[in-house]
């Protein structure tokens with residue numbers, strides 16, 4: 001083999017290697033990566049489920065440990081612990097039970113989750129996205145923290161609409177297509193930090209539920 005040929009073979013295996021690396025870089029997201037992205041952006045469970053310090057900043061080592069209080073004229077809500085702690089969190093819930101809580105607002109014992117958890121928005125999460133969120137929740141550090149119960153001066157609905165068993169995208173109807181973009185469009189409903197607390201609670205209250213004392217609702221919902 002000539003020196004020239006060896007050199008050009010070496011060069012081409014090098015460029016093959018670079019090509020492989022490039023291919024790796026564009027590989028599909030894992031469910032955990034997708035879940036991390038969703039949690040850190042639009043689904044923002046931590047806005048309510050992570051307790052805050054005196055300056056209103058999330059307490060880093062208490063991620064999703066609950067106990068954050070939101071007071072509104074018709075409720076005093078306390079976010080529960082949703083870390084994988086088996087005793088005080090959701091460590092004993094199955095994946096399906098967590099999915100049901102997020103999309104249908106139902107706990108494993110059949111009770112309904114009250115506001116301000118924005119079930120009306122989370123109902124539109126695709127199977128793949130909601131399961132990506134569960135994948136993320138499984139990786140959170142378990143924290144023992146028993147939280148107080150929320151109290152409501154209004155009756156909670158029996159349920160938030162027809163039970164969502166598969167993705168309920170009103171636009172594409174595709175069973176597995178992520179349609180987080182749809183949620184993203186209505187982002188104002190869950191970006192509560194940018195909205196006065198009470199108007200957000202009113203905005204996320206589903207239309208079928210008893211009027212909660214305000215006419216503010218997301219446009220076009």
Ligand code: HEC
Nearest residue numbers: 043044045048077078079080082101113114115116117150
């Ligand atoms: C705007 C605030 C808010 C956001 C955002 C929110 N939640 Fe909640 N969540 C609550 C409150 C408050 C409760 C308790 C309501 C009650 O007491 O009925 C609750 C209840 C729950 C429960 C029931 C736990 C139990 O032990 O009863 C689960 C599970 C849950 N949330 C998961 C999530 C997940 C996952 C997300 C993100 C996808 C999320 N929540 C986003 C406020 C929120």
